[in-house]
Amino acid sequence: MQLIDKSALITGAAGGIGRAIAERYAREGARVAVADLDLAAAEATVETIRRGGGQAMALAMDVTDEAAVNAGVERMVAEWGSLDIAIANAGIQHIEPVHTLSFADWRKVMAVHLDGAFLVTSAALRQMYRQHSGCMIYMGSVHSKLASPLKAPYVAAKHGLVGLCRTVAKEGAAHGVRSNLICPGFVRTPLVDRQIPEQAKALGISEEAVIRDVMLKDTIDGEFTTLEDIAEVALHLAAFPTAALTGQSMVVSHGWYMQ
């Protein structure tokens, strides 16, 4: 077990990628705070972890709400005494061309990804600097590296996370904190399942064509990245023993984007 005695906060961990990482971390011995807008689903994740012998708590947290983020971090630190790994994972998507996109929809996507990552970073670093150790992980995307049509705020926000991650790597170094970004290709989660029909409609093609000719077109093998792939990389980043691995973007995408 690679994360014994570590406490991890994962936002958006009630489902999808965050939940897969939470379950993997718990199997590796970590105590996991499952933070999400959807408290009932977060509690269900916690229940699954506990049934498997792991330790977890559910936190009701909207990552765009400063008081909720701070209260969640304070609660887990009060209970477990440390915050060793924080993953800013919560995210949403919005499919629409830039010229019809409303300012409200732009701000909503930016807020969850960028304001959310900032608030989680700020609350986590206060504790990590006190401990003089910690590991920040941001959930970027292949869209941290390249653009696709219909996803302007998502692409802009995911590029922005690269800058935040690198800044935290520079500032955190003196305090024993590493910071890295995971950049997944398409993973079958509700976030992706929702956008398949939306993209089919916007592009005037079938759902099968969206998967084959849009989502997986540039992969080396036409395969989706899996939840397990991302959980494995998240474990590797958290367990890495030295400051050699910091400020990096790990692209996990079946070769869709090669850097």
Ligand code: NAD
């Ligand atoms: P998902 O929709 O399955 O899960 C997202 C979770 O975030 C949900 O549980 C949701 O309730 C929660 N959430 C949404 N807004 C929130 C908020 N304001 N505060 C707290 N929680 C909130 O999505 P996913 O595919 O698991 O995505 C997780 C992360 O991975 C996102 O940042 C996403 O951009 C990124 N990502 C996903 C893919 C993919 O193909 N699925 C690819 C690259 C990057």
